[in-house]
Amino acid sequence: MTDLELAHRAEEIRGRLYRTALLYLGGEAAALDAVDETVYRAFLSHRKLRQPEHFATWITRILINVCNDELRRRKREPSMAELPETAAEQFDALPLRDAVERLPRELRAVVVLRYFSGYTLAETAEALGLPPGTVSTRQRKALSLLRLELGDEKEV
Amino acid sequence: MDRMLEYETLLASLDAQAPGLDDLVPRALARARRHRVRRRLGVPAASLGGVAAAFVLLVNLSVPFARACSSVPVLRDLAAAVALSPTLRAAVEHDYVQPLGLRAEDNGFAVELSYLMADRGQLVLFAVFTGPEEYDAFLPTARLLGPNGEELPGWSAVGTSVVPGELSGALTLIYSGEGSPALPETLYLECAVECYDDDRPGEWDAAARFTFSFPLDEQFRDQGTTMEVDRWLEVDGNRIRVAALEIAPTHARLVLEQDPANGEELRGLEFWLEDEDGVRYEHGSASGLSAMGDSYLLESPWFAQPEHLTLHIAGARWLDKSMSCVTVDLDTLESGPLPEGVTLTGAQRRGEDVELSYTAPVNQPFLSRITLPDGSEAYAGLGLTQRPEEDGSGLYRGYLLLKDYPYDTVTLQLNWTRTTDFAQPLTLDLS
Numbered sequence: 001m002t003d004l005e006l007a008h009r010a011e012e013i014r015g016r017l018y019r020t021a022l023l024y025l026g027g028e029a030a031a032l033d034a035v036d037e038t039v040y041r042a043f044l045s046h047r048k049l050r051q052p053e054h055f056a057t058w059i060t061r062i063l064i065n066v067c068n069d070e071l072r073r074r075k076r077e078p079s080m081a082e083l084p085e086t087a088a089e090q091f092d093a094l095p096l097r098d099a100v101e102r103l104p105r106e107l108r109a110v111v112v113l114r115y116f117s118g119y120t121l122a123e124t125a126e127a128l129g130l131p132p133g134t135v136s137t138r139q140r141k142a143l144s145l146l147r148l149e150l151g152d153e154k155e156v
Numbered sequence: 157m158d159r160m161l162e163y164e165t166l167l168a169s170l171d172a173q174a175p176g177l178d179d180l181v182p183r184a185l186a187r188a189r190r191h192r193v194r195r196r197l198g199v200p201a202a203s204l205g206g207v208a209a210a211f212v213l214l215v216n217l218s219v220p221f222a223r224a225c226s227s228v229p230v231l232r233d234l235a236a237a238v239a240l241s242p243t244l245r246a247a248v249e250h251d252y253v254q255p256l257g258l259r260a261e262d263n264g265f266a267v268e269l270s271y272l273m274a275d276r277g278q279l280v281l282f283a284v285f286t287g288p289e290e291y292d293a294f295l296p297t298a299r300l301l302g303p304n305g306e307e308l309p310g311w312s313a314v315g316t317s318v319v320p321g322e323l324s325g326a327l328t329l330i331y332s333g334e335g336s337p338a339l340p341e342t343l344y345l346e347c348a349v350e351c352y353d354d355d356r357p358g359e360w361d362a363a364a365r366f367t368f369s370f371p372l373d374e375q376f377r378d379q380g381t382t383m384e385v386d387r388w389l390e391v392d393g394n395r396i397r398v399a400a401l402e403i404a405p406t407h408a409r410l411v412l413e414q415d416p417a418n419g420e421e422l423r424g425l426e427f428w429l430e431d432e433d434g435v436r437y438e439h440g441s442a443s444g445l446s447a448m449g450d451s452y453l454l455e456s457p458w459f460a461q462p463e464h465l466t467l468h469i470a471g472a473r474w475l476d477k478s479m480s481c482v483t484v485d486l487d488t489l490e491s492g493p494l495p496e497g498v499t500l501t502g503a504q505r506r507g508e509d510v511e512l513s514y515t516a517p518v519n520q521p522f523l524s525r526i527t528l529p530d531g532s533e534a535y536a537g538l539g540l541t542q543r544p545e546e547d548g549s550g551l552y553r554g555y556l557l558l559k560d561y562p563y564d565t566v567t568l569q570l571n572w573t574r575t576t577d578f579a580q581p582l583t584l585d586l587s
Contacts, residue, residue: 003185010181018177019170032176039181043188045292096162116170147159
């Protein structure tokens, strides 16, 4: 893929990347910075993209890594294993956007990609480098915490 | 609100795009291209303003440079590699290049050692590195050996991170010993290369080792001259002797001496030379190395052969001799006196690591080494990053990562405690 081809593809997907980063990081400036950094890193490493048809999941994976770097920089976050038993009630009391932002990172990545950024289960698995079964499990867990009744038919 | 209704509302609200997205892609592309050039040529980011156009402009506007590129087609890639170095560009214009045409392979990696530029104090080697596709950059180091395998005394290597497949001045060997070096007719170069994968940031892997031997052309062996100056200057309340100006085809050095009675040690100097036609020879070198002790590197007037040179000193960095280190409490950020303009802004534990952050007034890290509470020392450079603040304050934000650090305090060994910029540069006629 050449710089020019990447530029065209990045123009097409930038809104989707921004939407993902916005929910994942919870702030417009941080989301814009993350997309900026993602596209920059993509220009530096697109030589490695052997199959252009995987461009969307490839650049989304870069974005998730950039967002995770930012989250690590900010603070230590709870992991899935540390969720209290009353987590569902706590999430239920929050506005949906706040609840999504407070999900453990592993769950948030899945739910943001699947239900807010329009990735299929297979694409989500590829972007996150996870087996589809793991994505499916995390998806169920996240939806349960958020009290959202969404199935595959509700993908964006 | 019903959760599903909330979901639909949130989904709709996300469709509004941030205004900054409009020029995001060209901005990222420009930044990536600057990065590639910087890695290829090994020059500071701040000096890369119009890099993308620099080579094209040089070839089109500079008659001797264009002639050099066109009359010797094989030099065109070399001309691109030296486009940002006035000194090496002048060397190419004057055909001051020894072609080597050597190639070696090891462990799936290969290096083509293409050209050499040499004078009595420096060897600049131009090479192309290639290896497995997953690697994005290579970093060579080298030792210069004599005919019996002994390391030649006084020579140090400066390696530059380079991208695969592109010719660059990847290796500079520079002499910092006493007197002039005695170079043998045949040089032996032992070269080790590390490789870098962007997907694994911060990790350099050992890649390959190469050995080359090649004759050093007689015309390059002892080129250079020394202009004795021997003049004392008072700079910022301290006395500095300008001892000499050494001028060679691939670099120049301003040799200083400090008065031992000074209260501060000179740790950095902002300066340039200017000739009778107003041509400036700036501080710095193609390798990125700017000083060795009190010997400061600068662009060389060797090929221009000016009649008069004037030294202009625009700023300096000083280390208070009574304040060479400061201990920081990583829980409270309490510390002893810090360098002027430096503020500690945070210390965060991340697992076993600690990240200390600060702001500083100049883009020169104020520390170089750290001392641990157990008395051991470590080089801070690999864990130190610094970049301009984006709030227009003119400050630089730095981070010092202390890996696997169980202690509550750290002692920073200071590079400088004060910096000054002279509104009116100090001048000294060197002619």
